[in-house]
Amino acid sequence: MATKDIGPKNPVAKTNDMVVDYVDHRTGMKTGLNWFMNRNIPAETSWFQTLGFTAMALFGLQAITGIILAMYYKPDAATAFESIRVITDDLTWGWLVRGMHKWGASAMIVVVFLHMGRVFFFGAYKYPRELTWVTGSLLLVMTMFMGLTGYLLIWDQKAYWATVVAVNLTASAPVLGPYLADVLRAGPEFGPNTLSRFYAIHMLLIPGGMITFIAIHLFLVSKLGIAEPPWSKRRTMVEREKEEAKRQAARDRLPTGRTRVPVRAPEHPPLRTPAPTSSSTATTPEGGGS
Amino acid sequence: MNKAQQKEYLEDYAEAKRQGKPFFPYAIYKDHLVALFAIGIVIAMAIVYRVEVGEPVNPATTDFVPRPEWYFFFLFELLKIFKGENVLTPVIMGTFLVPNILMVLLVVWPFIDRGPERRIEKRPVALAIAVVVIALMAWLTEEGVKSPSGTVDPAAIELEGLDEAGEAGLVLYAANQCSACHMIKGEGAPGPGPDLTNESSKDRGLEWQIDHLKEPASRTPGSSMPAFPNFTDQEYEDLGTFLEGLGDTYK
Numbered sequence: 042m043a044t045k046d047i048g049p050k051n052p053v054a055k056t057n058d059m060v061v062d063y064v065d066h067r068t069g070m071k072t073g074l075n076w077f078m079n080r081n082i083p084a085e086t087s088w089f090q091t092l093g094f095t096a097m098a099l100f101g102l103q104a105i106t107g108i109i110l111a112m113y114y115k116p117d118a119a120t121a122f123e124s125i126r127v128i129t130d131d132l133t134w135g136w137l138v139r140g141m142h143k144w145g146a147s148a149m150i151v152v153v154f155l156h157m158g159r160v161f162f163f164g165a166y167k168y169p170r171e172l173t174w175v176t177g178s179l180l181l182v183m184t185m186f187m188g189l190t191g192y193l194l195i196w197d198q199k200a201y202w203a204t205v206v207a208v209n210l211t212a213s214a215p216v217l218g219p220y221l222a223d224v225l226r227a228g229p230e231f232g233p234n235t236l237s238r239f240y241a242i243h244m245l246l247i248p249g250g251m252i253t254f255i256a257i258h259l260f261l262v263s264k265l266g267i268a269e270p271p272w273s274k275r276r277t278m279v280e281r282e283k284e285e286a287k288r289q290a291a292r293d294r295l296p297t298g299r300t301r302v303p304v305r306a307p308e309h310p311p312l313r314t315p316a317p318t319s320s321s322t323a324t325t326p327e328g329g330g331s
Numbered sequence: 332m333n334k335a336q337q338k339e340y341l342e343d344y345a346e347a348k349r350q351g352k353p354f355f356p357y358a359i360y361k362d363h364l365v366a367l368f369a370i371g372i373v374i375a376m377a378i379v380y381r382v383e384v385g386e387p388v389n390p391a392t393t394d395f396v397p398r399p400e401w402y403f404f405f406l407f408e409l410l411k412i413f414k415g416e417n418v419l420t421p422v423i424m425g426t427f428l429v430p431n432i433l434m435v436l437l438v439v440w441p442f443i444d445r446g447p448e449r450r451i452e453k454r455p456v457a458l459a460i461a462v463v464v465i466a467l468m469a470w471l472t473e474e475g476v477k478s479p480s481g482t483v484d485p486a487a488i489e490l491e492g493l494d495e496a497g498e499a500g501l502v503l504y505a506a507n508q509c510s511a512c513h514m515i516k517g518e519g520a521p522g523p524g525p526d527l528t529n530e531s532s533k534d535r536g537l538e539w540q541i542d543h544l545k546e547p548a549s550r551t552p553g554s555s556m557p558a559f560p561n562f563t564d565q566e567y568e569d570l571g572t573f574l575e576g577l578g579d580t581y582k
Contacts, residue, residue: 094362140377164449171441197385
């Protein structure tokens with residue numbers, strides 16, 4: 042892809058072209074980016090259709106603040122609480138990062154629910170976007186589980202006892218409940234290993250699942266295109282035209298009225314009558330003469 | 332949607348795309364504006380409402396108030412509705428059935444509502460469901476916000492006929508924040524635990540009460556109440572006597 046029309050040919054531009062061509066030849070990156078970035082979207086989109094991206098941006102914010110917190114947090118029953126205290130009280134900007142992670146969780150829940158409401162009210166989960174909704178609803182459930190598992194990591198009284206109740210609730214579920222509770226608690230009792238387990242679930246298991254499902258969700262959104270608002274100007278026009286066509290068809294189907302019934306040829310040839318004056322009435326069934 | 336309606340939708344959407352505009356930059360810029368606004372709000376909240384350091388975990392004390400984060404209030408409040416006090420409100424409804432049925436319905440919703448109509452004003456059933464669900468969740472969350480944090484002064488519970496064991500039991504009851512989940516004569520939280528005003532009428536006996544305190548699920552399968560395994564024998568007896576006497580000896 043040599044650039045011939047702009048500026049003199051210098052070695053840097055040439056090298057850039059070579060690098061881009063090298064990568065594109067082996068990965069199809071140009072095609073991919075073109076497919077993602079230059080695809081058309083309907084002319085009219087609502088501001089509410091930015092909530093999905095906003096949820097993803099907040100997920101990114103949670104990832105960044107979470108990684109920073111993980112650099113100082115110690116996932117051990119004996120030191121967890123103290124490390125949270127150090128992050129909050131001693132560390133430069135520590136309170137801000139922890140605060141952003143905490144409020145970011147709430148904000149993400151709010152935005153994810155609003156996003157779901159938008160998709161519901163736009164009827165955007167209908168054909169062909171059913172599976173986009175399925176992956177999205179699983180992301181919503183995973184977001185809730187992030188809130189649940191992250192709450193314990195603070196390792197203070199409130200978090201501890203709220204999580205004890207949550208795990209007891211899990212244990213009360215029929216059939217699988219007791220086993221699931223044992224998995225969450227890392228044993229029959231709530232103890233130090235429970236903290237490590239929640240840490241692993243919060244840091245590795247659910248984020249891995251969420252990244253996977255966000256990727257699928259995003260791929261489906263790009264492939265199927267974002268839904269057009271059902272009341273966009275173009276849709277309103279299309280519906281009005283359809284409505285008009287339907288009315289027209291209904292009018293055309295009327296057996297009587299403004300449309301003319303075609304003149305039928307008489308079934309029998311006119312009787313031969315000597316009187317020439319009566320022949321005109323026989324050939325016109327409508328009898329417009331009299 | 333039948334095959335013809337699907338085909339018609341795809342053709343119409345293709346037409347919308349033909350008349351449309353490129354994703355970059357038209358959608359991207361709107362997305363970034365709103366996302367930056369949201370991140371700004373998060374930073375502002377973090378600055379205005381600073382995080383605090385709570386009390387360190389102490390599994391032995393049990394003077395706690397189990398309250399989840401606000402976004403779980405709607406599930407938490409379900410436990411207060413379904414307390415197993417009569418046939419219509421079995422505990423399993425709040426702990427398992429309602430949340431899980433709602434979750435499954437949420438995931439499979441597109442396979443239930445398959446009609447071609449997308450305008451909400453022409454989808455009365457979907458609109459009604461949405462309004463009811465939003466109203467219920469808002470109401471339950473609001474109830475969760477309003478619900479008392481649990482700490483009740485033992486003097487606020489006025490009981491007659493308190494003897495020595497009853498008095499000691501009441502002090503333990505208050506010190507261990509039982510009123511965060513239970514109610515006696517209108518004092519304390521209306522749930523998730525049952526109202527204990529007439530506990531004696533259930534004829535459970537002292538032994539049942541003590542076993543239940545040590546390991547609630549052993550006596551009430553499916554109970555979400557935390558265990559209280561660290562009392563002395565005397566304390567178990569006092570609290571058990573107190574609970575067993577409620578509504579009979581202590582009114």
